[in-house]
Amino acid sequence: MNELYHLFLRTERERNLYERARNLAERFQKRARWHDEHAEFPFENFDDLKEARFLSLTVPKSYGGEEISLYEFLLIQETIAQGDGATALSLGWHLGIIMNLAETKKWPLSVFERICREVVEKQILLNSAHSEEATGSPARGGKPETTAEHRSGRWVISGRKTFTSLAPALDYFIVSATIQETGEVGNFLIPKTAAGLKIEKTWDTLGMRATRSDDVILENVEVEEEALVEMLSLPKAKSHAQGWLLHIPACYLGIAIAARNEAIAFAKTYQPNSLSHPIAEVPEVQRKIAQMDIHLMAARHFMYSIADQWDRYPEKRAQMKEELAAVKYIATNTAVDVVDLAMRIVGGKSLFAENPLQRHYRDVRAGLHNPPADDITVSIVAGRALQ
Ligand SMILES: Cc1cc2nc3c(=O)[nH]c(=O)nc-3n(C[C@H](O)[C@H](O)[C@H](O)COP(=O)(O)OP(=O)(O)OC[C@H]3O[C@@H](n4cnc5c(N)ncnc54)[C@H](O)[C@@H]3O)c2cc1C
Incomplete structure (x- = not known):
């Protein structure tokens, strides 16, 4: 056993997860330079992750996932990052969001179950689009300037998000927006196919270039009532x-x-x-x-x-x-x-x-x-x- 892991791999299950991640990391390492130099999202890596069923690792067992623990999640993240940091950070957002939702149960159960089943069956990807030019880090409690308006039983969402990792690969965006009628802030689950949602390639950075944390532009994006999945309390700090x-x-x-x-x-x-x-x-x-x-x-x-x-x-x-x-x-x-x-x-x-x-x-x-x-x-x- 590698001297860096002999104290951290405590069970057969942890060893198996580590080996699965290590095999993938070896492949990702060979591609990392190209994706970094071209600032391209590592789609091939995510094809491999999907084939290895990594996108459902944090989905609860009751919905068909592996329900890994936080400790196991970190072993995987650390190992994948040894092959390609940008792939690991991107994977981490997706897996972590699911882990957090399973624990906090903040979304309506029916929506969470539907998304989990999609992740298990189709290995789809989701991530949060929270940061904005005006708010800086959402952790500081700035109010989103992206707005949500309630019109005839539907939500109409407009605004611009910055720093959205995995932007070109996402199936769903979790977008924070200020509800016009009440001034409250909510999270809206928006599919990539929604009319009026587009990605602007702004991610030309020093590091983590392959995360493609681009801008997401929402122009009068109409979604159904159930798209409001969670109310947020500010400041997030x-x-x-x-x-x-x-x-x-x-x-x-x-x-x-x-x-x-x-x-x-x-x-x-x-x-x-x-x-x-x-x-x-x-x-x-x-x-x-x-x-x-x-x-x-x-x-x-x-x-x-x-x-x-x-x-x-x-x-x-x-x-x-x-x-x-x-x-x-x-x-x-x-x-x-x-x-x-x-x-x-x-x-x-x-x-x-x-x-x-x-x-x-x-x-x-x-x-x-x-x-x-x-x-x-x-x-x-x-x-x-x-x-
Ligand atoms: C690789 C990468 C991936 C990311 N992926 C995502 C993603 O998928 N989704 C997403 O939503 N976001 C993402 N982010 C964005 C991230 O969460 C932050 O929003 C972003 O990095 C800006 O944070 P900041 O602290 O640099 O900016 P700011 O909050 O603007 O801070 C800049 C400076 O101003 C100071 N400052 C600002 N406001 C205050 C205040 N109120 N009080 C005191 N000091 C203040 C800070 O201390 C700092 O010195 C990503 C960022 C990176 C780097």
Whole structure:
């Protein structure tokens, strides 16, 4: 067993899930450079994920899914991210949303059951389109400028969403909008086929390029009454503890592991003619290797321990918001540090386009801007301490 997993794979089921994810990650790794360079959504990876029935992993067993635990979800995310970070982050939104809905039961049961059955039978994809130019991160509580108007028993929705990951691949968009009549905010489930919904290719970014987190434009999109699936309370920063969001730290730690493995493989084989041995024997290189692993141990043991507690003690979940935010804070900053160390070990060769380290360097930056941002974590952790 890989030394990074011997303590984390505790059961036969976890080992099986890990192996399934690892097989897929090996394929994704070969395609990652192309998708990043072309900023193209990895449709082939999602064909493979669908064939492997990964899109229904978090669907409850009663609807035909595998109902994996949060701990198992993180193992998968971290492993897939070692092959391709953008694929992992995209998959994480979809699987996490289903996991969260199964737990919170916030949608009408009939709608949730219908969507779950579609996910199981057709391996369809869904994601949230919440961010907007004017609100910035929805976690800060800004009110959507996208509007929903009730007209003759139907909803008419207009607005523009930014940062919608998987935009070209989604079957359903979960769009937040302010209801004109009441000023309340709701989530609307909108199929990709809805007239007036279009995608504008705005996602030309430094990192996570293959997530295609494009803009979604809604021009008088008409949907049936039942499309309003959930009412939202603002500000979201004061919302309940959300274990599913740990898919984000798992993804960025997976990218950091890929960088760490790359640097170690390099150190074992690179032998400049000034040395009689590979650079792996140089004390300073060993110090950096140890630093990468110590950082990873601290972040991963913290993340998996919190996930395990989440799974074991549902009654304690409401009190875990600060720990969940701290996991994300530590993991994403650790990922930035580990990739930095990996690049220092490899040196100037890490800068070349053909070297995956430069992609990992760009991808981990994106983690800092996924929710919750560090300033939000600081305020909620300090808030609890000072209560
Ligand atoms: C790779 C990637 C994928 C994403 N996928 C999705 C997705 O699928 N769906 C989706 O809806 N969103 C998605 N997002 C968007 C994400 O959730 C955030 O909305 C987006 O990154 C902007 O957040 P921000 O914190 O940078 O921006 P802002 O909230 O605008 O913050 C920018 C700066 O202003 C400061 N600031 C802003 N408002 C306040 C305030 N009220 N108080 C104090 N400081 C403030 C912040 O501290 C920060 O320094 C994605 C983002 C990334 C990077």
